[in-house]
Structure formats: C-alpha cells, structure tokens
Amino acid sequence: MLFKLQTPAESPLDFEVSVEQGSWMGALVCLGSLLANVFFGYLLDIVGRKACIYCLAIPHICFWCLVYFAQSIEYLYAARFCGGMTGGGNYVVIPIFIGEVVDPAIRGRLTSLFTLTLNSGMLVGYTMSSNLPYHLIPLLVISLPVLFLLIETFFPETPTYLLQRAQVEKAEKAFKFYQGHTAESKQDIDKCNAKFSELRDAMSQKSQADVVTWRDFFSKRAIRALSMGSMLILINVFTGSFAILNYTSSIFGAVKTDIHPNTNTTIIGLVQIIGTITAIILVDRYGRKMLLMLSTASMGICLAAFGMYAFFAEETSVDLTPYRSWLPLLLMALIVLAANVGVIPVTFVVLVEILPPKIRSKGASFCLCLLSLFTFILIKVFPPFMQAFGLSASMWACASFAALGLFYIAIFLPETKGKSMSKEES
Template sequence: MKLTSGALFEHTNCLLNRRNRYQFLATFLVNISTFAHGIGIGWMSPVMRQLQTPESPLSFGVFVEELSWIGSLLGIGSVIGNLLAGFLQDRIGRKPVMFALTVPYVCFWLLSYFAQSVQYLYLARLLAGITGGGGYIVFPIFISEISDANMCTIVIGAVQIVGTYTTTLICDQFGRKILLLISTLGAGICLAAFGCFTYFAKLYDLSALGWLPLVLLSLDVFLCNIGLVGVFFVVLVEVMPAKIRSVAVSTFVVILSCTVFVSLKIFPLCMQYWGISITLWSSSLVAFVSFVYFLLFLDETKGKSLLDS
C-alpha cells in the first residue's frame, strides 16, 4: 500500500504532522524574540573598550565605572522581569505576558538608538533586562506546555544556531547531564588556555599564534551553547515537580539574574584592576566548579515526563 506525502505527514507518529508543525511554528516564533534580544544586548562586549576611545560610536564619553553599570543594569532588569513574569503568568496567562514584553524591548531599542547621554543607556539596558528576565521565565514554561514531553528539548533549541542546534541532535540520545559536563569542562579549559595566551603574549612574541584567541573564543562559545545555553533551561524545567514548576523556575531564574548582575558589574573592574589573564582564569575556575557540581549532584532528566509530580 502506497502512502502519499500528505498522508505520511498526517500520520500520528510523524514528527512533521499537523499538530507538531504548529508546535514547531509557535516555538520558532517565541525564540525569534530570544534571538533578537541576543542581538540587542550583544553589542556591549565587542565595543566595551572602544567606548573609552576617540573612535567611540557615541557622542559622549563613557568611563569604566559607567561601563560597569551599563553592563550590570541588565541583571537588575532581569530580576524585575523575573518577578513580574513569575507573578503575572499564572494570573493573566503566558501569552499576554509575552505580548507585554514587547513594550520594554521597543523602548530599549529607541533609547539605544537616540542615546544622548549615558543615562539613556542605563535605562535602555534596564529595559532590555526586563525583557530578557521575563522571557527566561515564561518562554521555557510556555514551550514545555505546548510540546509533547518526549520532544520538548528538541523543540526548545530548534532555532538556536550551531552549538545549540547540535544539542537538538544529541540531547535525547546522550542525555542532558553529559552535555552540561562537556560544556562546563570545555569552557573552563578554553578560558584557562585563553588566559595563558594573554599572559605569555606580554612576555614573548606570539604573533605566529595570532589565530589562537579566535579559535579558543569560538570553541568556548560553541561548548557553552551545547550545554549551558542549550540545555540548562530544559533541565531547570524538567527537574521541577509540575505542581511547583512555575514558582520554582521563577525563583531560580531570579537567582540567576542576580548572579548576572554581579558578574556584569564586576567584569570591567576586574579587567581594569586584575588584567585580562587573571579575569579569564577566574572565569575558568567558575566553570570548573560548575563541572564538579553537575558531576556530583545533577540527576539525569532524559526521558522524564513533564507531568511527573
């Protein structure tokens, strides 16, 4: 018996049947906002040093202390977004919260584009944090609720690029824990190696290895995406019992946002007072501690039903 392509796609076991296609489309649309948010806040890292030079794209000067606030206000905004989204999502629903997140995001872009002083950037980054913090609360829960339990992880990472796409291919095959272990250990090694390069570059001529920092940084980004970015929020949703999932996820994301605030606040200061080498080694130490923690205490959630209590 022959099956037409249409009949094949409508088969209940087909990944691309109508129900699953709607789930993929909804997840894709939700994650567009995550992608746009990343573009919006990602300009800070590459231009941080340039903002303190005459080549700055801004019409006003920015000092190190101000840079630390520009970076860290994202974390404060994230806490605000976490709390607001966590409070509202069970009262007015997930979709209204996601629609509401467009307001601070649009204001963030307008303030960034028309910035006339550093205070514009302060407010812009705060609003960007509110958008991101709210999204981190409501997006994973929304996606988990519209997706089948056995395909939730595949869908969540479907529109992430390169590293996270790799996660979608191997997450259900090898499990979540191994990806987090590879991610944290690999990131720690890359950051430690990068720190060594910057240290010895001050003592010796390493121009022949000028390609190495880019390779290490690219590898670090890739390894972070296959675990810490692509899997972390999936695991966070899966380890929480269904009856407390919304509150528990909101609580832990608030803690995460506070950590982001501290990290972004002290990073420019660490760069100025410690130098890049010690800052990178300190970051690698955090990654190694995370590796040990995941190794000893994280339970594998592969195959766990999202309906488990």
C-alpha cells in the same frame, strides 16, 4: 555597538560614553532582567502564559524608542534596563510555555531552539551595528515586536494553565492544537485522548483552590530541585561565558591581538549559533546530563588554555607574534562553542524539568533571579578583577568553576530526558 559609542571618531551620538558608563549599560540589563524575573514569575499563574508573552513586547518597543531618541546617557541607561526586562521575562516565560505544550520527546530540542533564536538575534545585532547607521537600526527592528504581537494571537493558552483554571474544554482544544492532532483514525484519536486524560488526571490531583504557600517550597522534592537549579545557574554564570561575550574587545586587547572588534564579535556570534544547533541536535539523543558534562569539561580545558596564553602575554617576554592573529580567537571561539553546546541552553531545559509543577513558575522565577543577580555581579566585578589580577587569573577562576560544575553534574544531577512533566511530582 558599545565599542563604537566609546570611540569619539565613530560615535553617532552627541555625547560621549565613558568606560564606567559602558559598564553600567551592561549591568543595568541584569537589573532589568532581575525585576522581570520577579514580575513575570508572579504574573504567570495569575494572567497565564500567553498574556505574559504579550507583555514581553512592551518593554522591547520602549527599548528601541529610547535608543532612537537618545539625547543623553540616561536614555541609554533606561533603554538597557527595558531591554533587560524583555530578556529576563523571556527566560522565565518561554521555557515554561514550551515545556507545557510540547511532547517530552522533542521538549529538549525546542527549549534549546529558544536559545538559538536569542543567539541568532545577537548575530543580527552584531552585523547591523557594524554595517548600518545607528538611527536606522531602531526603525527597522521595532517592527519585530509588533509582528510578534500579531502572530501570537493565533496561539492558544497552554493546556496546563487552562486545566489549573478548570477550563477543561478549552484545555482539550489547546492540547490537540499543540499536538498537531489532525488524524481521523480511531486509533490516533484514542491515543491523543489518552494523553490528554493523563495530563488532566495529573492536574486534577491538585485542588483548584489550592494556593502555593511557603510550605510548598520546603518539601523535600522542592528543596532538592531548587538546590539543583541554583547550582546550575551558578555554573552557568561563573564559568564566564557572559563576561566573555560582554567584554570581548577588552579581552582581545589584553592579549594584544590585532583582530578588529567587529570581526571577532561577528565570528563569536556565528560560533554561538553553531553551538546551539549542535545542542538542539544532541540534547534529546544523548540526554541533558551528558551534554552538560561535555560542555563543562570542554570549557574548563579551553579556559585554562586561554589563561595560560594570557599569562605568557601579560607576564613574560615570550614572543607570541606568530599566534596573536589566530590562537586567542580560536580559544575564545572554543569556549563559546562549548558553552552553547550545553551550559547555556541545556540549563534552562533541565530547570523546567526538575521543578515540581506546583511551584514551577515561581521556582523558575527564583532561579532566574539568581541568574540576573549573579550575572550583574560577574559583569561588574570582571573588569576590576582582570585589572587587579590579570586576565590569566580571571580565566583560571572561570576554569575552576567549570571543574566544580563537572563534578557536581556527574555526581548529583539526574537525567531528565523524556520524562513527562505531568508526572514530575510523583
């Protein structure tokens, strides 16, 4: 859609969007996300996970209203900021909610499914923006957050939060709801009760009056977990997938490909979904560490190869005409595929699993603040860096971060597959 808004002949608006304004539209998403990371991280332990999920719909509804009624660039700035708040809140609330309600055996798949829904939404957005009138899209899509609010009323609060509030009876009912407990045999009932007792005993080790303090963040386990989380976020951002997805058209333009922006963005959207589905299938079978290592290694190779192609396209007179119609798209698709197999979805699975329960919500909020901050830096720095040093140097820089990530994950990151989150503190 940004490409269309920056093309006067195709823009449906009464005002022009410059390149600088377009970059701020991208960056303001990160600032909205940063605010939401802090806000929802604070709110999670006060009003609960379910109430926070309700709140996510509010800025999303505002986003589509502002898009529809846009009379100036400021409307779009505000809309993108609201959209960033919804996205940032999602990344804080949803992984924690999923982590607290599902069985460890399928936790990785369901947390990765969260990323699949995001990527599916992006593909729908690419398709709608390419084929539907600008003002029709908000009218259609605004029904989704309203429907979301209605459906969410049928889901109870997480058992973990209810136990934190000493609401044992409600917690037991919620636990059985999320476990899908309908069996009537004594063996199945005893098994479900034993699982709930294990969770309750783990939670009862903490006093309900026990308040999270700064000291809790400086325990040996907390420092180790926050360091790992921060490093995973650094790898997640600076391997370049966010920049590639935001500046797809500019990157293709730099290597002088003839592919239309609408075509390549739709293809990249499909590749994202394929990668995330692959992660969902593999994450609980082969583990988090293996997927992250495979992802960073593949990204590093493909980024380096794309950088080499860009070098020949920008700095030499080599005739690349036979390759321009397919090789840049293939390399970019492989980069996005590799990122969505591991680095993008699995990072958030591991993040929830390594944080101690007592600081999980605030620790996740801290790491996601870093995600928003690093993404803001990347999105603002990538265009001038590419202009000053070339696309090849930009790709090689991202490849270097992928190599660093591979080394760190292989040496320092533990495997968390199948571990009970109620036992993490021990």
